[in-house]
Amino acid sequence: MGAPALLMGRDRKTSVIRLEPGAQFHTHRGTIAHDDLIGLRWGTRVSTHLGHPLMLLRPSTDDIVRNLERSTQIIYPKDAGYILMKLSIAPGCRVVEAGTGSGGLTLVLANAVRPTGRVTSYDIRSDRQELARSNLEEVGLADWVTFKNCDIADGIEECELNAMFLDLPNPWDYLFQAHSALAGGGFFGSILPTANQVINLVAALETADFGLVEVEELMLRPYQTASARSRPKDRLKPHTGYLVFARRLIPSGE
Numbered sequence: 001m002g003a004p005a006l007l008m009g010r011d012r013k014t015s016v017i018r019l020e021p022g023a024q025f026h027t028h029r030g031t032i033a034h035d036d037l038i039g040l041r042w043g044t045r046v047s048t049h050l051g052h053p054l055m056l057l058r059p060s061t062d063d064i065v066r067n068l069e070r071s072t073q074i075i076y077p078k079d080a081g082y083i084l085m086k087l088s089i090a091p092g093c094r095v096v097e098a099g100t101g102s103g104g105l106t107l108v109l110a111n112a113v114r115p116t117g118r119v120t121s122y123d124i125r126s127d128r129q130e131l132a133r134s135n136l137e138e139v140g141l142a143d144w145v146t147f148k149n150c151d152i153a154d155g156i157e158e159c160e161l162n163a164m165f166l167d168l169p170n171p172w173d174y175l176f177q178a179h180s181a182l183a184g185g186g187f188f189g190s191i192l193p194t195a196n197q198v199i200n201l202v203a204a205l206e207t208a209d210f211g212l213v214e215v216e217e218l219m220l221r222p223y224q225t226a227s228a229r230s231r232p233k234d235r236l237k238p239h240t241g242y243l244v245f246a247r248r249l250i251p252s253g254e
């Protein structure tokens with residue numbers, strides 16, 4: 001499989017493509033042959049057959065996540081980056097997440113734990129996991145992920161985990177499984193779209209031997225750069241989700 005590349009036009013529209021010999025990149029402003037791009041240095045300016053200028057760049061993790069093919073809502077880069085910090089994800093970590101969804105967070109976790117760590121990703125829907133697997137294969141990150149097409153209600157096979165992240169509607173129902181799978185002091189995180197869900201989760205964490213419970217929300221305010229009016233962009237992304245973090249405590253008597 002060819003290397004992922006980012007093409008950006010003058011309108012700042014971006015596309016992440018795989019550079020394959022013989023293939024063509026099509027835009028509404030003309031086409032360009034991949035053969036004309038392969039071997040060029042990142043940062044080279046190129047143009048379509050109609051003369052429309054494009055920049056050839058190595059895609060960042062943010063570009064790749066934004067351009068993912070999706071079958072579900074994904075965790076956005078602003079939240080994913082902070083989740084890595086809060087769960088202390090680093091090379092060598094063993095992490096479990098549920099559900100896999102489109103693999104948005106899986107990709108970010110795999111990138112952070114390699115080369116010696118492992119992400120295990122559970123989802124009840126095999127169709128979603130197939131898309132997520134293909135998204136990770138596309139960018140060369142599938143080797144650090146084990147996909148399990150299972151309901152976490154039936155248990156989590158891994159143990160002594162560094163961290164666990166739940167992105168599903170009812171995480172409070174799986175705190176027993178999360179507690180059993182995490183190492184003492186291990187990091188727990190979840191993202192929820194509504195405050196009602198947060199209230200349920202916080203109440204359940206407090207009775208399930210988790211401590212240091214935190215609830216946070218991140219607001220990102222991008223600014224226009226390509227105009228004479230330097231000010232926040234007109235269309236800001238509204239609420240994505242509340243982030244809930246906690247640490248696994250050792251139950252008294254264990």
Ligand SMILES: C[S@@+](CC[C@H](N)C(=O)[O-])C[C@H]1O[C@@H](n2cnc3c(N)ncnc32)[C@H](O)[C@@H]1O
Pocket residue numbers: 072073074075098099100101102103104105106122123124125128150151152153167168169
């Ligand atoms: C919002 S999506 C996850 C999105 C993902 N974090 C991403 O960034 O692409 C929620 C997923 O949880 C899965 N799910 C729901 N309940 C589950 C359960 N009990 N066990 C495993 N997966 C579950 C759903 O099938 C769905 O694919």
